[in-house]
Amino acid sequence: MKDVMPMSVNRDVLNQTPPEAKGCAWPYGVKLLRALLVASTLICVRSTAAWAPDEQDKTLPAGTLLYLRLESPVSTKGSHLKQPIAARVVREVPAPAGAGNALVPVGATARGIIEKIIPSSSPSDRAKMRLKFSHLELPESSPIPIVGRVTDVENARESVLSDGSILGVLASELPVTRLEDALEKFKKANPGMGGEVQKASEKTLGKGDTSIDYPAGTDLAFVLDQPLTLKQAFPPTASHELTPEATEAITRLLQDAPQRAGGKDGKPGDPLNLIFIGSTEQIRQAFEKAGWAEAEKLTGKSLFETVRAVMANKGYGSAPVSQLYLYGRAEDLAFQKMLNTFAKRHHLRIWKSPVQTSDGREVWLSAATHDTGWDIRPGVLSHAIDPEIDKERDKVGADLIATGAVSRTQLVTRPDPLSEGMTATGATWKTDGQLLALELKSP
Secondary structure (H helix, E strand, O other): OOOEOOOOOOHHHHOOOOHHHOOOOOOOHHHHHHHHHHHHHHOOEOOOOOEOOOHHHOEEOOOOEEEEEEOOOEEOOOOOOOOEEEEEEOOOEEOOOOOOOEEEOOOOEEEEEEEEEEOOOOOOOOOEEEEEEEEEEOOOOOOEEOOEEEEEEOOOOOEEOOOOEEEOOOHHHOHHHHHHHHHHHHHHHOHHHHHHHHHHHHHHHOOOOOOOEEOOOOEEEEEEOOOEEOOOEEOOOOEOOOOHHHHHHHHHHHHHOOOEEEOOOOOEEEEOOEEEEOOHHHHHHHHHHOOOEEOOOOOHHHHHHHHHHHHHOOOOOOOOOOOOEEOOEEOOEEEEEOOOOOOEEEEEEEEEEEEEOOOOOEEEEEEEEEEEEEEEEOOEEEEEEOOEHHHHHHHHHHHHHHOOOEEEEEEEEOOOOOOEEEOOOOOEEEOOOEEEEEEEOOO
16 A cells, blocks of 8 residues: 555746746745645555545445454353443455555454354254444544344354354264263163163263254354444554565566475365465464464374364364475474364465575465365265365465454465365365565564
């Protein structure tokens, strides 16, 4: 974003005395003219605090999404009706025409209440909850009424109805419940041994829990059902233009960088869609602040925890990821973000490239995809991914920008960009071919 709109001023004119002023008593005429011309130039300087867009640019239409993050936990086990709730905006809503400014900035707060809460009363009954956000608090502004509804709880096992109600799962939908049923039958047939096996199973896998239980940090999508008119816009959290050093390094990198990671057998894997500029520690700290967990290495313990998470249909945020290869080696770093089911997760792998910026900063390539469920077909047992992989690229960028750890960001296009393809398991994906570059702040 450029703060000054250029204006052409003829300095020769400034230094001339107006013809009508010659020989007359006008001692301050030229100085006044110069001052007026300079002032007219300064009018074009944009304020860095807040920008007032034109009237038609101040209204967010119905259907606009706000990405929110719960500030406090909610649960059908411990929360109560009309309990106050708050969530923080974690993705800025850009102004339609504002040189990169945001009408709703990162950090704005949505407030409301729990409008409906119904715990499950039996294994065949679903828990229900509805969160109603009624006001939006912007910096230096009175609370603004909003009308809308929750449309999605990211990576939740629960579903969201059209009225914003969150619908819980049934006990029969949890894999561990089927195991519990089998053990109960075994216990009846073998009272002595069956009881011990059942206790061991409960200690190892836990019991099935169908309550709706969201911790602080849970990500929600909220859609406006009515237009929202705002008074001003705000500067972006991160600049939308990379430094010259970063631009030059990325240009060199993308001239011959691979387009996709691959399996150990050489089969094409996930397409590369992110670039990070910073150190290993800066990357780790940024993802930790964003609520992502670093993936564990595959061990007997992590494999057991994975099985337990799948059986109980719950999250395991630091679960191992399958290895993909770039530059002849497996990923250097991997991060993921889950909620309450192993079937859904945001995740990415990161490799250090052979390129550095001219001032010595490391440049990393990354492939990010969103697991949205299970892909079970003859010969295939894998996670299914959202084919719109640009959404995951944007999710990663927004999460890191919201932490304040990113100084600059920009979409870049490589030579011969990809547009579509298939995963190693045969699932399709598509992209606009751009990579999102993120410059992390130095200490």
